Amino acid sequence: MTTDNADDPYAKIRPYHDDEVAPVLTRLAECDEFLDTITRYRMPRLSKRMPGLARRLVSFGLKRKMRGVESVQGFQQHIAYYMNQMLERSVDKFVVEGLDALEGETAYLFFGNHRDIALDPAFVNYALYLQGRNTVRIAIGDNLLQKPYVTDLMRLNKSFVVPRSAKGKRAMLAAYQMLSGYIRHSITRDNHSVWLAQREGRAKNGVDRTDNAIIKMLSMAARQEDKSLSLAGAINELRIVPVSISYEFDPCDVQKARELKAVDDGQSYEKKPYEDILSIASGISGYKGRVKLVFGTPIVLNDETVDIADHIDAQVLDNYTLFPSHYLALEASGQAPELVDTASITDADRATFNARLADVPAELRPWWLCQYANPVLNKHGRL
Numbered sequence: 301m302t303t304d305n306a307d308d309p310y311a312k313i314r315p316y317h318d319d320e321v322a323p324v325l326t327r328l329a330e331c332d333e334f335l336d337t338i339t340r341y342r343m344p345r346l347s348k349r350m351p352g353l354a355r356r357l358v359s360f361g362l363k364r365k366m367r368g369v370e371s372v373q374g375f376q377q378h379i380a381y382y383m384n385q386m387l388e389r390s391v392d393k394f395v396v397e398g399l400d401a402l403e404g405e406t407a408y409l410f411f412g413n414h415r416d417i418a419l420d421p422a423f424v425n426y427a428l429y430l431q432g433r434n435t436v437r438i439a440i441g442d443n444l445l446q447k448p449y450v451t452d453l454m455r456l457n458k459s460f461v462v463p464r465s466a467k468g469k470r471a472m473l474a475a476y477q478m479l480s481g482y483i484r485h486s487i488t489r490d491n492h493s494v495w496l497a498q499r500e501g502r503a504k505n506g507v508d509r510t511d512n513a514i515i516k517m518l519s520m521a522a523r524q525e526d527k528s529l530s531l532a533g534a535i536n537e538l539r540i541v542p543v544s545i546s547y548e549f550d551p552c553d554v555q556k557a558r559e560l561k562a563v564d565d566g567q568s569y570e571k572k573p574y575e576d577i578l579s580i581a582s583g584i585s586g587y588k589g590r591v592k593l594v595f596g597t598p599i600v601l602n603d604e605t606v607d608i609a610d611h612i613d614a615q616v617l618d619n620y621t622l623f624p625s626h627y628l629a630l631e632a633s634g635q636a637p638e639l640v641d642t643a644s645i646t647d648a649d650r651a652t653f654n655a656r657l658a659d660v661p662a663e664l665r666p667w668w669l670c671q672y673a674n675p676v677l678n679k680h681g682r683l
Contacts, residue, residue, distance in 0.1 A: 310478065313478065315437055316456055321369065321372060321375060322369070322370050328362065328452055329363045333447065334449035335355040335362075336355065339351070343357070366378075375456050375457070376435060376457065380426065386585075390584075392590050394423070395591070395593070396430075396593050396595075398619070399431060402541065402598075404431070408539045409483065409493070409494050409496060409540045410493060410496070411612055412424065412496070413543070413620070414508075415502055415503060417576060417579055418583060419584065423591065424543060424545075425438075434492065434493065435458060436493045437459070437492055437494045438454075438457070438458055438459045439462050440460070441464045442464055442465050443464050443465060463479065477520055480517050480519070484521040484522060484538065487537070488537060498542075498613075504556040504559060505560060505674055508678065510612045515608050519535060522534035532601035535608055536599075536600055540599045542596035542615035543593070543594070543595055544621070546593075546620050546623065548623040549589045549625055550671065551582045551583050551585070552583055553668055554668065555582070557667035560671075561663070561664055564667070592621040596618075620679060624645045624646070624650075625672050626673065626675050627641050628649070629669045629670075629671075629672030630677070632669055
């Protein structure tokens with residue numbers, strides 16, 4: 301494992317380096333808990349009757365598939381294969397816009413709206429991969445890294461750790477200073493792009509808004525180095541590009557509705573063990589319909605008084621795509637009928653939407669609908 305030292309100050313949070321890939325893959329292929337997770341999914345009957353045999357078969361298969369993989373790029377080429385499979389099975393159409401306008405050899409901080417734990421940055425990476433560009437380093441909260449094998453998988457895929465579990469103001473400040481330093485180091489020193497969500501946690505209610513605390517975190521490293529540097533100057537050197545991802549359907553919409561209802565009812569919503577990991581699996585395997593990814597234009601600030609979060613939100617909202625599912629949800633909710641674009645809705649769209657809505661428990665439907673209706677209201681300034 302990596303260790304923290306003067307030569308590698310970000311060792312505890314950074315993605316794995318190429319020379320660490322082979323040992324980590326070996327460790328994963330011999331991790332019983334990881335192997336059991338795969339066997340329960342790929343061979344459920346054998347995993348119950350003969351778990352040891354199922355484990356050995358999966359271990360052998362993993363070692364064979366990963367033979368010769370000795371770099372992060374080699375590992376991500378395998379991920380691209382599974383992304384292709386996922387697209388074929390669960391996505392009707394994937395459209396990318398705006399990437400051609402960005403310089404191919406320049407590092408950017410892709411600042412994205414957040415709807416799916418794993419797929420938001422995965423689609424960004426896939427778009428970059430299809431154009432032969434270098435993939436991004438991905439910010440991921442340590443609350444998702446509940447198992448050592450999950451941490452290994454994420455860091456193999458260029459993920460770096462966002463500290464959310466640090467206790468106490470001093471520990472939290474130190475953790476965010478390190479995070480700020482690593483993001484700045486990636487962009488300005490390594491010339492390596494980064495993906496970061498505009499807020500902590502997914503926008504479960506469909507409202508995309510940037511958290512100002514993240515903006516402050518991003519500026520910490522530069523302003524610590526140069527006390528006279530303005531906030532605008534610290535942000536400009538990161539070359540922020542707002543990114544909007546839009547899903548026609550969210551595979552986790554019922555789970556999100558359940559959480560939204562609990563919060564609205566004044567209840568304390570407690571996640572089940574490994575609920576986030578299950579959400580990742582649901583997001584990957586579930587039907588998404590059409591998906592559109594739009595890269596905005598780099599943000600350059602000239603005025604210190606500009607609200608940076610508002611600047612980012614304006615691009616995220618402008619570039620967000622409204623699908624028939626959004627208008628149909630607004631129609632079903634009875635809100636703002638004048639905003640429903642019926643011309644874009646086909647009979648097939650309505651049938652698909654109604655079939656999904658029929659499967660939603662009646663008590664969750666208001667919260668299910670709001671996830672799809674709110675983007676229309678937000679785009680028109682009604683929230």
